[in-house]
Amino acid sequence: MPTTGNNVFTPWATVALLTALLGAAPTLSSAQDAENPYTSRIDVRTGRRLFQAQCSTCHGLNAAGGNESTGPDLTTGRFRHADSDAGLFRVIRDGVRSTSMLGLGADADDQSVWQLVTYLRSLDVTAGGTPTGSAAAGRQLFAGKGACTSCHMVHGQGKRLGPDLSQVGDRRALGDLQTDLVQPDTEVSPRWWTMKASGPGGQIVEGLRMDEDTFTFRIMDSDEQLRAFSKYGDWTYERLQRSTMPSYAETLTEDERNDLAAYLFSLRSEP
C-alpha cells in the first residue's frame, strides 16, 4: 500500500501567474453542473493531500485559517462564494475575481477539483444536518427517562458499560446519533461486542469485549469488574457481535429522541 505521495498539479505559483496573464475566467466545464462523483474516503485523503500542497499557504494546513494564514476558515460548513458542491467546484477551479483567491485554472482536472470539494465537505461537522431538538431537554432525558447514565459516562458522571460520550459530537454526525438511538446494532464497534465465557461447573460470565488477541481476551462484566481469560484454558467462549444497548424506538417519542440527539451532538471537545 502506498502511504505517501506528492501533488499532481501544476505548482500554485504557476497557476497564479497564468491566471494573472490571461486575466479572464477559464471556460466552464460541464462538471460544475454534476453531482460530486468522488466522495469516498480515498477522495477525502487525496483531497487533503492536494489541499496541503495547493491551498494551505493561505488557508492553513488544516483549512482552519488563522495564525499566519490570510485565507478564511473553511471548516465551518459555510462558504461566502458558494452554496453548493458545484459552487465550490467553480470557486476552486476559477477563483474569486478581485480577491486573492486564485483558482487552480482551467487545466486542473475535474477529479482533483472534486476531491478538494470532498475534502472541504469532510471538515464540516454539521454536514449531517443541524439539530431540531433541544439540547437542554435532551440532557434531562439522558440522566432521567432515557436512563443513559446507567451505562454511559459523560464528563466523569455515569457508568462504564457503554462508550464514554463526553465528546461523541466530534465523532458522530447528527443523523448517525439519531440512528444509534433506534438501531443500536447497526454499527457496533468491536470494543462493545459481548464475550460470553463458559467455565467449569457450568459457570457463565458475560462481559463487554475490552480487548481480544490470539491467546486471551479481557472483559468488563455487568458489575464493572475487569476479568481476563485464556482461550486455551478451561473456559470456552463465544463472541456476540451485537450491542447491549436497547432501542429507544418505543420508549422515547420522536421529539424526545431529537432532544437527546441534540444533546449528544452538543458534546464536543473544547475548540
Added chain:
Amino acid sequence: MTPTTMVSPVAVALTVLGLGLGLAAIAPPVAAQPRSVDGAAVFSPVTWERLVNAADEPHNWLMYNGTLDSQRFSRLDQIDTSNVGQLELKWAHHIPQLDRAETTPLVVDGVMFITESPSNVVAVDAVTGRPFWRYDHPLPDDLRVCCGRNNRGVSILGEMLYMSTLDAHVVAIDGRSGSLVWSRQVADYRSGYSKTAAPLIVKDQVVTGIAGGEYGIRGFLDSYDAKTGERLWRTHTIPGPDHPDNRSWAGDSWRTGGSPTWITGSYDPELNLVYWGTGNPGPDWNGDVRQGDNLYADSVLALDGDTGEMSWYFQFTPHDVHDWDAIQVPVLADIELDGETRKAMLWANRNGFYYTLDRETGEFLLGKPFAKQTWAEGLDENGRPIRRPDTSPSQEGTLVSPMAGGATNWWSPAFSPRTGLMYVNAFDGEALFFSREQEYNEGDNFTGGGTETPLPIEHYHSAIRAIDPTTGDITWEFPITPRSRAGVLATAGDLVFSASVDGYFYALDAGTGAPLWHISLGGPVHAQPMTYAVGGQQFVSMTVGNTLYTFGLDGER
C-alpha cells in the same frame, strides 16, 4: 554449560598481550560468566559449497530463507513438541531506529548479523546478543518508500555481507569489521526505486531485486560480481518493445508498469535456475491505462543462473488491478504427485490461490483457493484465473476479497519435509477498491486509486494454514486475532514458529496446529522467526516491535 572453572577471556588477553607491558598488575583477572562457547564466535568463510549444502549445517542460518530451496525448515530438533513449553528468554537486542523491523538475521558460526531500519547492519555474539560492530548506511532525506523504512536481511559469501539499501544501492560489507568494501548504485532512488530485500548468492554472483511498484518504475532483477560489484546481467521484468510479450502492455504503459522484485528468490543448483516473484503492475488500481496481461507482473520467473536469461514464467494474476504482488518466496520441494516424484514449486499467492508448479518447466500442476476470494470462479487447466465480471476497481468502489494486502503477502511460508505440509500466514479479508485517473510524474506516487476496508479488522479472519501441496487442501489452521504480518519457520522438532500483530511469539505442533507455547512480547511483528545453535544449544529468534528476542531451553547454560 560445564560449570567447571573457566579461564576468563580477559585473563587470556592479558596473558597474551599484557605480560610484557605490566598490564596484569593493574587489571587483575575478573571471574567471567562461565560459557562453554567462549571463543567460539569465529566464523570461517562461507563458500558457495556451504551455501548449496546449508541444510547440512543447521546450527547456522546462512541466507534469508535458510536454504536455497527456501523451505525455511531447520533440521535442529533439540527444541521439540515435548519441551517447547519450557522455552525461556536468553537475550534481547534493541533496534535504535524506530520503524518496521522486518529482518531475518543470519547466523554464521556463532556470529549473528541483524539488519535494522533504515539500512543498517549489526554483528552480535549469537549467544549473548552483545555487539561486535555495526554499519550505518548514510541515506538522503528524500527517499521514495511506499511502506516504511525497512530492510529484511543480508546475504553472505566468503567473509563478505551484501545488503540492499533504501537509496537503491547494493553494498558489500566486511563481515569481520563492518567496513564498507564496495557500494553500487542499482537505480536512481529519485525516480522511485528503492531496495529492501536480502540479495541471493548464486555461485559468485549477488542476485538482487528492486522495489518501487507504487512509483511507476520498470522492474528488473540484477546480478553483480560478488568481488568487484560489477553488474553481470540485468533481466527486466517488463520486456522491451523488441520482445513480443511487450504487446501485453497498451501503448507506452510498459515504461511505467512497475513489476518490482522486492523479496528474495530461490535457486535450484541442479537445474541452474533462479526463481523470483514479481510485484504488481502500475498504476496499481487503474488498469484502463495498461490494457493487456501486463507480462511479467505478478509472475514467477525462472532465469538461467549464469546469464539471467528467462527459461520460463508463470503469471498468477494477468492484468492485476488489485495490487496482488506475486512477491512470495518460491518454495522448492520434491513431492509425490500421482505416484511420481515431481520437482515442484509451492506458492500461496496474495491473490488467494495456492499453486503447485513444476519448477523445471513452469507447468501448472494444481491450484485452489487457500483463503477467501471473490474475484475468480477458479483456475483453468493452465492455472489461469477465470475472472468474475464486475470485480475491477471502480469510481464508487468495488468490494473484493482478498484485500489489497492480500490473502498472504511477503511473509515467508515454511515447508516441512517431515509432515509434507506448507505453512502459510493467511488472511480472509475484503476491501473496497477505487479507481482514479492519475498522471505519471517521475518519482511521484503512481497508484491510480486506493482501497479501504469497510469493517473493523475484528470482523475478518486470520490464520496459520497448513496446506497439503499434493492436493491444495488445508490440513489444519490455527486462528489468529486480529491478524498477522509475520513469517513462519518449521523445524525437525515438528514445530511451527510464528508471531502476530498482537505481539505474540508462539509455537504450534507441525502435525496438528495445536498451540504448544506462546509469549506476549508486546509489539507488532513484521518479521520472520529463525533458528540456530551454538555450542550444542538450539536458539530461536524473533523480532517483535523493535526488539529481537532469542529463546532457548534452560539446560545447563
